[in-house]
Amino acid sequence: MGQLYTKDGRPLQVSGSDVYSRSGKHVGQIRGDTVFGTDGRYAGTIVGDRVVYRSTDSARMGRPSAGAGHAGSGLANAAGSAVWGEEPDFPD
Numbered sequence: 001m002g003q004l005y006t007k008d009g010r011p012l013q014v015s016g017s018d019v020y021s022r023s024g025k026h027v028g029q030i031r032g033d034t035v036f037g038t039d040g041r042y043a044g045t046i047v048g049d050r051v052v053y054r055s056t057d058s059a060r061m062g063r064p065s066a067g068a069g070h071a072g073s074g075l076a077n078a079a080g081s082a083v084w085g086e087e088p089d090f091p092d
Contacts, residue, residue, distance in 0.1 A: 006044075007052045007087045019051075027090045034060055035088070044088040052085030 004012040004019065013020040017030045028035045028043045035051055037043040042060040044051035 004046065004049055004051050006090060007050055007083060007085060010090070010092060012051060012090065021091050023092060025091055036060075043090070045085065047083050047085070050083055051088050051090075052083055053088040054085040 004014055006012065011022050012027070013022070013024070014030070018026060019028045019030060019035055021027050026038060028037045030046070033046045034042065034057065035044045035046065042058045044053050045057050
């Protein structure tokens with residue numbers, strides 16, 4: 001899995017299990033079909049190539065993670081998606 005997008009189409013970079021914003025900020029870690037933020041809290045569910053926030057999944061907890069910075073990306077936004085859920089709260 002090398003490329004993910006948020007529900008609204010903002011690109012996210014994936015390196016191993018780490019997820020980075022377009023600017024290269026570490027925003028979380030993938031475990032199964034779930035992205036947990038750096039504080040270990042639920043940040044989103046992976047549906048296809050999209051990460052969406054679903055309140056029904058928000059009780060999930062992971063462990064905190066610290067990732068080094070990552071090079072920024074010049075990837076353009078993708079079209080928004082009609083998948084069920086909200087836009088996750090990731091920095092751009």
